Amino acid sequence: MLETSLFSLFVAGLLGGGHCLGMCGGIVTALSPQHAKHQANWLLLAGYNTGRIASYVLIGTLAGGISGFALSGGHLAKVQLLLYIAANLILILMGLYLAGLSGLLSRIEAIGRPLWRRLQPLSRRLLPIRTLPQALAIGALWGWLPCGLVYSASLSALASASASHGALLMLAFALGTLPNLLLMGVFATRLKQLLQQRYVRRGAGLLVTLTGIIPLLRLALI
Numbered sequence: 001m002l003e004t005s006l007f008s009l010f011v012a013g014l015l016g017g018g019h020c021l022g023m024c025g026g027i028v029t030a031l032s033p034q035h036a037k038h039q040a041n042w043l044l045l046a047g048y049n050t051g052r053i054a055s056y057v058l059i060g061t062l063a064g065g066i067s068g069f070a071l072s073g074g075h076l077a078k079v080q081l082l083l084y085i086a087a088n089l090i091l092i093l094m095g096l097y098l099a100g101l102s103g104l105l106s107r108i109e110a111i112g113r114p115l116w117r118r119l120q121p122l123s124r125r126l127l128p129i130r131t132l133p134q135a136l137a138i139g140a141l142w143g144w145l146p147c148g149l150v151y152s153a154s155l156s157a158l159a160s161a162s163a164s165h166g167a168l169l170m171l172a173f174a175l176g177t178l179p180n181l182l183l184m185g186v187f188a189t190r191l192k193q194l195l196q197q198r199y200v201r202r203g204a205g206l207l208v209t210l211t212g213i214i215p216l217l218r219l220a221l222i
Helices: 006-015 017-030 040-070 077-098 104-125 132-142 148-160 163-186 188-195 198-221
Strands: none
Touching: 006 077, 006 148, 006 163, 006 198, 040 077, 040 132, 040 148, 040 163, 077 104, 077 148, 077 198, 104 132, 104 148, 148 163
């Protein structure tokens, strides 16, 4: 059975910190406890990430459930295989992008921009974030931001053909992104400087690339 491991997606989310910095850094920095007069921003930061993770899990549930229903007749195994390959190819492109070796991923991310253009006005109405419901809501909206890492994880959930497993895959990915975004909230400047170091970007990017190459090599050996 074609399955992306929970660990692989967790690692991809963890190593993709440089991309997370670009996509979510502005909001997370604004919520940073170091910029607050008290510790209330910890609650807002937690609310933002809770909303974001909830969106990822919903995406995984929908993707896995839809494909599970479509594949229940057993006639679309080739589609499942193609989705599995596509998910790992996007991971490879993400790794090359993080390493500064390819910009092709940015073109793929453009696919989701029409949806984001519809959601973005809603997010602007929630700014500035002052309450927990606002933080939860903007986190939930930000979960739909066009992102190559999310695309890869979503395709993995789609290829799982299971609502429950799709949800778990997206949860594993979301938990992988969490340490970077929490650290970004506390050590925003230092983390940004670290992730911009060429050797850090190159190393993390190549490791993400490996998470996409290894499953494809295993598939070729079957």
